[in-house]
């Protein structure tokens with residue numbers, strides 16, 4: 001029996017069950033592999049962000065194991081007290097060099113990197129201009145900053161400029177912020193146009209490149225490199241948890257901006273730093289990006305193959321331009337049932353509904369990786385076809 005004070009939470013869960021929106025956590029029983037065991041089923045795994053297969057790369061595993069032996073399993077403190085280790089600084093130097101920026105700082109996650117940065121650099125008197133589909137961590141950072149938040153429709157550069165004109169004469173700072181690759185739709189931000197607007201209206205330009213790092217640009221340098229906008233984006237965030245295969249987030253900017261974050265970004269100040277094995281394996285991952293460009297090539301050839309296959313079958317893949325390919329079905333209950341039946345048939349593609357995507361835009365989301373074989377992807381397409389027909393989605 002739930003305690004009386006918490007009964008309302010059980011009621012909320014019952015409502016989700018009635019609406020067929022209740023979701024059980026799938027449990028991974030193997031490593032994060034292209035074909036993996038979840039809940040006792042072997043399935044083709046189209047749900048991880050492990051774009052390059054680095055979660056199980058031998059070089060990363062070896063470096064992690066060595067770091068445990070050399071430095072122990074934990075850092076023992078927050079960065080600003082006793083938790084900055086040499087390996088943390090080496091990783092930050094490597095990231096800055098890779099991204100061709102002055103400096104970088106690593107946070108515990110991409111989420112804390114976004115939320116901690118936006119919260120730290122702005123205040124009540126400032127204004128944020130943000131794409132409507134920006135990630136939750138940006139939205140939370142915006143709210144925590146207490147700045148005024150102005151949302152422009154997804155990728156609508158003209159609407160963005162209208163807002164910038166409206167606020168042009170206001171005092172206070174302005175931040176223009178966008179995801180590089182949008183996590184639920186797999187489309188790419190119109191960064192060149194946004195950068196021009198930021199320059200024209202004197203805004204700080206910030207990008208969250210969580211799904212572009214390791215995917216877009218030379219050796220996976222991200223959206224800024226993809227559009228050749230080096231030096232024109234003030235703050236770049238990336239994660240170490242997706243293509244990099246480990247855990248964490250980072251912020252790239254000027255040395256002064258990074259040192260300011262040391263003093264004001266709350267997750268940096270108030271939460272313990274990464275275990276040394278995390279930093280060591282991330283360092284190895286950046287080496288792999290430079291040494292094994294064939295991984296990114298394979299990611300993109302798999303992406304083209306799978307996306308074209310879904311489209312040929314008649315699925316609605318929305319605006320996707322990257323390895324994230326949604327299959328949009330509209331109704332959330334149908335998306336959940338689609339995902340459930342795909343899983344029973346041997347494909348894991350997670351369903352996603354409101355509030356992660358707008359009402360009426362529910363979908364299953366697929367992400368191919370460099371480590372899928374074409375045979376596995378062809379088998380996945382066959383399963384999509386038979387389940388899609390059965391549910392009359394195609």
Ligand SMILES: Cc1ncc(COP(=O)(O)O)c(C=O)c1O
Pocket residue numbers: 109110111112114135137179181182183208210211239240241242247248249
């Ligand atoms: C666009 C975007 N930004 C940030 C994050 C957060 O990254 P992390 O998982 O490293 O916290 C995610 C996903 O989790 C994301 O999709």
